Amino acid sequence: MFLLPGAEAILRGFLLSREWLRAKGMEQEPKLAYFTDSFGCTPTLTSLLRAVGLDLTAITLFDETQPGIPS
Numbered sequence: 001m002f003l004l005p006g007a008e009a010i011l012r013g014f015l016l017s018r019e020w021l022r023a024k025g026m027e028q029e030p031k032l033a034y035f036t037d038s039f040g041c042t043p044t045l046t047s048l049l050r051a052v053g054l055d056l057t058a059i060t061l062f063d064e065t066q067p068g069i070p071s
Helices: 007-023 045-051
Strands: 032-035 056-059
Touching (some): 007 045
8 A cells, every 4th residue: 555645745845844944044935846756646746836836846766777876
């Protein structure tokens, strides 16, 4: 069984991250969301990202068979 984070958990994480960045002195609002994998994300993720003002998304997926990638 797999658990997908719901919209509330994603938004709470975003708000906590935004508060942390502000506490560290970052005044500019982030415009990029970064994910280490696209699988396991809620189908509403793109709508949530747009709603909080994130315009760009970066996704990486590492293949452990590639040279230099630890397995």
